[in-house]
Amino acid sequence: MAQESERHVQAVLSALKILEAFDKDRPLRLKDLHERTGLNRSRILRFAGTLQAAGFLEYDEGAGTYTLGLKLYSLGSLLGQRVSDMADFVRPALKRLAAQSGNTAFYSIRHGFDRLVIAKEESSEGLRFIVEEGSRRPLLFGATGKVLLAHAPDEVREHVFEQPVLARGVGGEGVDKGAMMDELARIREKAFAISRGEATAHGFAVAVAVPVNRAGSIQYDALTIAGPLAKLTDQLAAGYVDMLGKEMQGLSTKLANFSPPMPVF
Numbered sequence: 001m002a003q004e005s006e007r008h009v010q011a012v013l014s015a016l017k018i019l020e021a022f023d024k025d026r027p028l029r030l031k032d033l034h035e036r037t038g039l040n041r042s043r044i045l046r047f048a049g050t051l052q053a054a055g056f057l058e059y060d061e062g063a064g065t066y067t068l069g070l071k072l073y074s075l076g077s078l079l080g081q082r083v084s085d086m087a088d089f090v091r092p093a094l095k096r097l098a099a100q101s102g103n104t105a106f107y108s109i110r111h112g113f114d115r116l117v118i119a120k121e122e123s124s125e126g127l128r129f130i131v132e133e134g135s136r137r138p139l140l141f142g143a144t145g146k147v148l149l150a151h152a153p154d155e156v157r158e159h160v161f162e163q164p165v166l167a168r169g170v171g172g173e174g175v176d177k178g179a180m181m182d183e184l185a186r187i188r189e190k191a192f193a194i195s196r197g198e199a200t201a202h203g204f205a206v207a208v209a210v211p212v213n214r215a216g217s218i219q220y221d222a223l224t225i226a227g228p229l230a231k232l233t234d235q236l237a238a239g240y241v242d243m244l245g246k247e248m249q250g251l252s253t254k255l256a257n258f259s260p261p262m263p264v265f
Contacts, residue, residue: 014039018039018057019057022067027060027063028065055069056068057069083118087107093251097247101123104120104227105223106226107221108144108221109148109222113139113159113160114139115139115145143198147193148222161177192244193208193210197229207224208244212251214252221255223247223248225244
């Protein structure tokens with residue numbers, strides 16, 4: 001018999017999938033929700049109606065679109081200060097990396113099966129990589145996601161490979177699980193990852209990421225430098241590994257004493 005902590009109510013999980021379909025503050029139609037969740041339209045309508053009644057969604061009848069409700073803002077503010085405190089904690093390191101590299105530096109944590117950016121610093125140069133704080137992306141793609149996935153528990157990696165959306169891979173060509181597991185093992189061994197054009201819509205970015213272990217914890221975060229493909233050469237990317245490694249060592253020790261601690265997912 002499953003323990004209480006392992007039991008799931010499928011209807012609740014489906015309703016949460018609808019909320020997680022929103023990756024930006026913009027309206028979504030029923031068609032969008034269907035494509036992003038894989039749920040059939042009748043179920044989406046039932047769950048969305050319930051979420052709307054509870055204040056978690058708002059519906060514009062004229063436009064036929066859904067937006068996130070203000071109830072989420074009030075709940076998010078309860079956690080927001082803790083995330084904000086950690087973002088402020090890592091920001092000096094990000095500022096140094098952005099200034100030294102002339103590229104964007106950001107810090108991410110694993111949240112479930114996604115990577116979540118909690119802090120970023122951009123260079124002042126016109127040609128730069130843009131990432132938003134609070135943005136989420138799958139763990140399977142990009143240097144940041146792969147660093148987090150490589151250091152995640154085995155059950156997380158197995159779940160990621162079971163997802164049909166992720167299994168289609170970059171550009172829809174699919175992902176070879178064996179090859180990917182080998183790549184993740186190399187990332188754990190080398191303690192860094194470099195990706196080219198994996199996590200962006202048009203494949204124009206290069207990213208270099210290293211794992212940050214919260215000393216005394218099983219949790220690993222990721223510290224990343226990213227820039228345009230035309231600007232960030234292989235030679236520069238290799239140099240950024242050392243740059244990131246120095247900041248990683250300092251952050252790892254300091255984060256062990258960060259209070260209150262960020263949750264381990």
